[in-house]
Ligand SMILES: NC(=O)c1ccc[n+]([C@@H]2O[C@H](COP(=O)([O-])OP(=O)(O)OC[C@H]3O[C@@H](n4cnc5c(N)ncnc54)[C@H](O)[C@@H]3O)[C@@H](O)[C@H]2O)c1
Ligand SMILES: O=C(O)C(=O)C[C@@H](O)[C@H](O)[C@H](O)COP(=O)(O)O
């Protein structure tokens with residue numbers, strides 16, 4: 458088992474039954490709750506249940522998917538905690554992907570002004586990104602994660618074995634954040650990703666710690682996103698707007714799928730405004746379209762996207778804020794772009 462420490466909480470990477478047993482032995486708590494969705498209940502709960510037997514855990518199940526990352530589902534979670542008379546010294550285990558982790562952490566942090574929680578991320582996306590850094594929250598009025606807070610978990614327990622049951626589509630979605638980490642901070646990691654042809658057989662036990670250590674360094678330097686942490690939002694100004702908008706359509710996009718589109722658009726803006734070399738723009742575009750295909754963005758939806766970007770949490774004043782790449786492996790934050798430039802970026806994507 459490998460252990461990294463971020464601020465005040467440990468990140469254990471290795472077999473979950475072992476890390477969970479050790480973690481719970483060090484945590485006095487009055488009651489144990491486990492938050493899962495129908496998929497993690499089926500595929501992930503059996504991996505941890507034997508380690509929890511003598512704690513008599515209470516399982517709270519919510520429906521899977523981003524469309525449930527909202528206040529209504531929080532009410533259900535709070536209702537279950539209340540019904541079982543959870544106190545502030547109870548502990549919640551968030552067993553699932555980024556939706557479970559973000560929303561379970563938010564629900565726990567606000568219940569009776571804050572009970573403790575532990576993150577057990579079970580998707581690639583949550584293992585390399587969502588489970589660390591302490592951003593918690595839910596979507597509201599199509600604006601992603603617009604209601605939330607920063608609060609540390611007691612620990613993060615990462616077991617790459619959970620990925621065995623993850624669908625190819627979800628694996629690919631999580632991989633977008635691996636790509637993002639390399640593009641903002643590590644040219645050699647970006648170059649080594651060029652060698653990966655089949656995600657299913659990739660060396661996750663090596664890739665996950667390498668990718669999350671990029672996030673860890675940035676979060677440690679700027680935990681509350683005063684400046685540098687905005688780097689982790691490369692691809693997200695446009696990506697979140699597209700994701701939030703698609704949430705209320707019949708064809709919602711997964712987070713990583715939307716961020717892949719956002720990274721292409723924002724790489725285009727990077728070439729226009731930061732001098733990202735054309736050859737690198739082409740390499741990024743080719744790499745992402747080869748793996749994520751091409752969505753058709755409707756120009757009729759552009760005004761709605763721009764409206765949503767107007768509520769991006771990075772914005773200062775009225776301008777829309779971006780994190781851009783002067784070159785692959787480097788990032789600058791607090792860059793702005795006007796509507797015509799953003800429209801050109803969306804058109805660039807559409808015309809690929
Ligand atoms: N807090 C952060 O820093 C941060 C960072 C990145 C993304 N996010 C958020 O994370 C969310 C996306 O997370 P996600 O991609 O993990 O989505 P998710 O939580 O919806 O999980 C994806 C799907 O996989 C299923 N699943 C989970 N683990 C499984 C397993 N081991 N086997 C089989 N099925 C499994 C889930 O039931 C779900 O259907 C978005 O809401 C995004 O905004 C947050
Ligand atoms: O941890 C961060 O900071 C990130 O930006 C990571 C992102 O991948 C993630 O999608 C995060 O939820 C976005 O945060 P938000 O503040 O833009 O909602």
Ligand SMILES: [Zn+2]
Nearest residue numbers: 634693712716
């Ligand atoms: Zn993201």
